[in-house]
Structures are given as structure tokens and as C-alpha cells.
Amino acid sequence: MAEVERARRLAGARSTSVALNAVTAQVDLGGVQAHTWTYGGQLPGREIRVRRGEILKVELKNQLAEPTSVHWHGIALRNDMDGVPGLTQGGIAAGASFTYEFVVPDAGTYFFHPHSGVQLDRGLYAPLIVEDPDDGADYDTELVIVLDDWLDGVDRTPDAVFEELKKNGMGGMPGMTMTMPKSELLGGDAGDVSYPHVLANGRTFRDPQAVDVRAGQRVRLRLINAAADTAFRVGVPGAGLRVTHTDGFPVQAREADVVLIGMGERLDAVVTMPAGSVPVLAVAEGRDQYAGVVLRNPDARAVSVDDGIVKQLMALPVLMPTSLRAAERAALPVKDPDVVHDLVLEGPGDKYTWTINGKVYDPDDGLPVREGQQVRLKFDNRSQMFHPMHLHGHTFQVRTDANSGPRKDTVLVLPGRSVEVDFHADNPGQWLTHCHNVYHGEAGMMSLVSYVE
Ligand SMILES: [Cu+2]
Structure with missing residues (x-):
């Protein structure tokens, strides 16, 4: 067991076991019927609820016709349970099972979803709620x-949408930009798909x-x-x-x-x-x-x-x-960074590519960090659309003038703006940082925060 995982495990920690089936199902969206992919036949999938410090054990049975995976979004968990095929595990083949088992270190509102293709845009998602024993004083x-x-x-299916986007490439179909959603609040395009x-x-x-x-x-x-x-x-x-x-x-x-x-x-x-x-x-x-x-x-x-x-x-x-500002108990200590990585966000290019530092995702090309370092990521959005940039396995603190931004794992980076986030490299492994627009991520807007010796 890795050192970090040992440190997370409390002696006698309670363990919760969940059986999770990825299955196709007919769901009722409220007057609209849809045939889709789900966890357990319902939408959203049934919530998993644990307490901070518990061990969560989930056996995923893949009853779909394609490989899948489960990513535990926002959880600072052990790297081999992060659910990224080709990086932290192999895809879970059709008909196969995989057991995820990890300590859930921090309380809060999380969710889980596949990290396989554009499966997130089907019905494969469910809440993961981590209770804090100290919660409950300010609500009933x-x-x-x-x-x-x-x-x-x-x-259409999400896969068909993605194919269409790639076929139409930069700027979409003639006249399409006129009909795509715009937002003043988001400073540009509000989406790529209707x-x-x-x-x-x-x-x-x-x-x-x-x-x-x-x-x-x-x-x-x-x-x-x-x-x-x-x-x-x-x-x-x-x-x-x-x-x-x-x-x-x-x-x-x-x-x-x-x-x-x-x-x-x-x-x-x-x-x-x-x-x-x-x-x-x-x-x-x-x-x-x-x-x-x-x-x-x-x-x-x-x-x-x-x-x-x-x-x-x-x-x-x-x-x-x-x-927002982090509560005092959640704020990370203010430190100068040991390493700064710039991430320039651009797209869409020909064939609908979205890039970080001019490149689409390459699992062999990471942003190096060393355990124990204070790391700053600087997201610089040079495109016309907002990108919710997500970091796996850590939470960062958004950098503001007063150095007191919120603790987060996903931060909106608006067009023409840059956002800096700081985190402590305390969870060794290979961790994605990517746009949580599933089409942007799949089209290349992913990079790797890579712990090196
Ligand atoms: Cu994006």
C-alpha cells in the first residue's frame, strides 16, 4: 500500500460496499422516454453516501456493450483508483467487473461518472456525498x-454528436455559429451542442x-x-x-x-x-x-x-x-510556488481539436511535479468559449489578489482570461487536468500532472 494511502487510512475505519451496474435502460425524463446508459437503471444513479475517512468499496459490473470506467470526481484518492483508462487502469471490458476501493479523505458534495469517451453525456452519473460528523448545525x-x-x-447519441463536431471542424457548419448559444456572463460561446x-x-x-x-x-x-x-x-x-x-x-x-x-x-x-x-x-x-x-x-x-x-x-x-473565499479551516497555507506550469487553452482547430499548449492529450507527455512541491497551474484561455478546468486527485486554491480564493477542483476559465490555482503536491501519481466540457476533453483538451522522482 502506498505511503499516502496508509496515511489516509484510520485504524478501524468503517467500510461501505456498493454494487454498481452499468446497464442500458429505458428512463422516463418526465413525459419524455429515453433509451440510455445508466447506473442501475435509474437517472441519476442512486447516490452513494459515506462518512469522511471511510473506505469505499464499489464493484462495477459492466453490462454495457463497450468498455467503461468510473472516475470519482473531486476525491483526493489513491491514483490507481482514479478511473482513467490508459492511465490509471485498463478500460473495464464489456461483461467484466472491476472493484474500486479507496479511502474517502474529505467531506463534501461529489459525483462519479465514466472517464471513457463521451459516456458522461449519457445517463452514467450519480452523486457521491461524503458526510462530515460536524455537519448539520446550520441546516435541518x-x-x-x-x-x-x-x-x-x-x-442523437453523444458519439454521433462528437463525430459531427469533428466532421464540421472549426466554426461548425455554415450558419451554425449564428445558432450556437452565446452568453454575456460567460464572455462568449455558451456551448457547442444543442x-x-x-x-x-x-x-x-x-x-x-x-x-x-x-x-x-x-x-x-x-x-x-x-x-x-x-x-x-x-x-x-x-x-x-x-x-x-x-x-x-x-x-x-x-x-x-x-x-x-x-x-x-x-x-x-x-x-x-x-x-x-x-x-x-x-x-x-x-x-x-x-x-x-x-x-x-x-x-x-x-x-x-x-x-x-x-x-x-x-x-x-x-x-x-x-x-467566493475559502473558509479558514479549508484554506491552504499561502506559499510561493516551487513550480509554475502554464496551460494555454485554445480551440477549436481543424477537425474540432481543443488543445493545451498547442497539443492534444498525450499520456506520455506530462507537466512534471515532485512530491512535496507547491505547484501553481496557470490556465490561459485564448479561445472564444469558457472551459471548466478540472484537476484529478487534488483540490487547489484559486488565486485571487488577497490569495484567499475558494478551494476547488474545477474552475471556470472565461475567454480571454487567465486563472491561477495553487496546490500542494501530496498525492503521487499520474493525474489528469482537463476541460470538463466532455467534447473539449475528448477532442484533446487534457493534460497530465505527472509526479516524477
Ligand atoms: Cu472546454
Whole structure:
């Protein structure tokens, strides 16, 4: 057992075992039927819930017709359990099984999904909630909401979409740029793919999930963006948000009306239930689409999720996660970096390539770091589209003037901007850093943070 893994294991740590089946299934998206790939036949897959410090053991049975893998997004786990085929393991063949087993070191809101092709844009995702024994003082109940953009089994498959993007190359089809979503908030293009639906907990706005909550109860929302190509504005018109965590880690609590959540990001916020019924509304940024989950007092009629409420939400100011500050207990010590790596983000090139430092992903070409170093990554976005840049196996602190940005594992880098993140190299292995737009990542926008001796 590696030294770092030993250090993570507490004597007598509790262990949780989960059986996970990757299977095709027919799912009901709320009036829309879709044939897709799922965990256990449901959408989202059933949540896994453990406590900080526990050992999680998951046996994945691949009942799909193609190889798959499971990546535990945001978890600082042992490298050989990170679920990246060709880097940390082989793909799990059709009909085969693989057992993931690792210590879950940090509490927070996480999720898991394949790291194989564009499978994430099917129904293969589920929440992973890591409880902190000290949690619960500032809320009464919690609600996990997973957001997604949807086309699989309705329109085209994600693989067909990716082929189309590559065929059309730079700039897409003639006239296509006109119809692609734009966003002032995101400073450019809001997406590369059009989706017939967006979903909250697997449901369209027409038939949303409804949850009973009594007036005055404080609900901890655990928001997860599992979309492939869509950022969401999320708010509760009629009640404010108290933002408490981003990407699992606590922040200095901030009141907000609306938050923006990019692909791969998570955000926790407490909402105090008013009288009647309110939606937790998620509006697809730059697109005319939305989804929601309805909160209602047991005696109230559920509010409908409709254009009127969307209009209310769109008039409210938006909090960007990068403007949050790490809570004192989550902040990393301020240190000068031992090594700085620049990552220039560009695309799309011919045949829809997205590059880092002019190159598409090459598992043999990494950004070297040494264990114990303080590392700075500088993401420099020279494209017209935002990129949610994700780092495996670590969380970083976003660098701000005051050096006190949020602890995160996924950070939005807007067009023409650069973002610096710092982390301590304390988890040896080969770790991807990549764009969490699944099409950008698959088209090359991935690089490797590579521990060297
Ligand atoms: Cu990207």
C-alpha cells in the first residue's frame, strides 16, 4: 500500500460496499422516454453516501456493450483508483467487473461518472456525498440536485454528436455559429451542442420532482452539474441562497440570489423555506431552457416551473464561484510556488481539436511535479468559449489578489482570461487536468500532472 494511502487510512475505519451496474435502460425524463446508459437503471444513479475517512468499496459490473470506467470526481484518492483508462487502469471490458476501493479523505458534495469517451453525456452519473460528523448545525434537511443537458436516446447519441463536431471542424457548419448559444456572463460561446432537454434530477421542467419541506426549515441544497456542455444559473426565486461550500469545501458563507455552476462544479447552499411553494430553478446559460425541483409545504400546491419564474431569476444578480473565499479551516497555507506550469487553452482547430499548449492529450507527455512541491497551474484561455478546468486527485486554491480564493477542483476559465490555482503536491501519481466540457476533453483538451522522482 502506498505511503499516502496508509496515511489516509484510520485504524478501524468503517467500510461501505456498493454494487454498481452499468446497464442500458429505458428512463422516463418526465413525459419524455429515453433509451440510455445508466447506473442501475435509474437517472441519476442512486447516490452513494459515506462518512469522511471511510473506505469505499464499489464493484462495477459492466453490462454495457463497450468498455467503461468510473472516475470519482473531486476525491483526493489513491491514483490507481482514479478511473482513467490508459492511465490509471485498463478500460473495464464489456461483461467484466472491476472493484474500486479507496479511502474517502474529505467531506463534501461529489459525483462519479465514466472517464471513457463521451459516456458522461449519457445517463452514467450519480452523486457521491461524503458526510462530515460536524455537519448539520446550520441546516435541518438536505436535498441533492443533479443538473444535466440531455440528448441521448431522444435526439442523437453523444458519439454521433462528437463525430459531427469533428466532421464540421472549426466554426461548425455554415450558419451554425449564428445558432450556437452565446452568453454575456460567460464572455462568449455558451456551448457547442444543442440539446432537446435539460434535466434536474433526471426530470424535465414539465414534470419536475416535488419535495415536501415545511416553512422555516433550512434545506441544504447540494447542487451538482453533471452536464457535458452546459453551465447553469441556479436560484430559488422567492428565497435567497446562503452559499456554504463549493466543490465540497467550505467557503466563507455568502448570501446570493443566483449562482453559476459550470460542468463538473458543485455548490452547496442553504435555503430557508418560505410559505407555499418555490422552485429550485436551473436555467441553462445562454440557452432558452430550464429545469427545476419544486419545494412545497405539505399543504401547498406545487408551483409550476415556467417562463414567468425564469424571467424573475434572470433579473437577479449572479454570484460566480471564483468570487467566493475559502473558509479558514479549508484554506491552504499561502506559499510561493516551487513550480509554475502554464496551460494555454485554445480551440477549436481543424477537425474540432481543443488543445493545451498547442497539443492534444498525450499520456506520455506530462507537466512534471515532485512530491512535496507547491505547484501553481496557470490556465490561459485564448479561445472564444469558457472551459471548466478540472484537476484529478487534488483540490487547489484559486488565486485571487488577497490569495484567499475558494478551494476547488474545477474552475471556470472565461475567454480571454487567465486563472491561477495553487496546490500542494501530496498525492503521487499520474493525474489528469482537463476541460470538463466532455467534447473539449475528448477532442484533446487534457493534460497530465505527472509526479516524477
Ligand atoms: Cu472546454
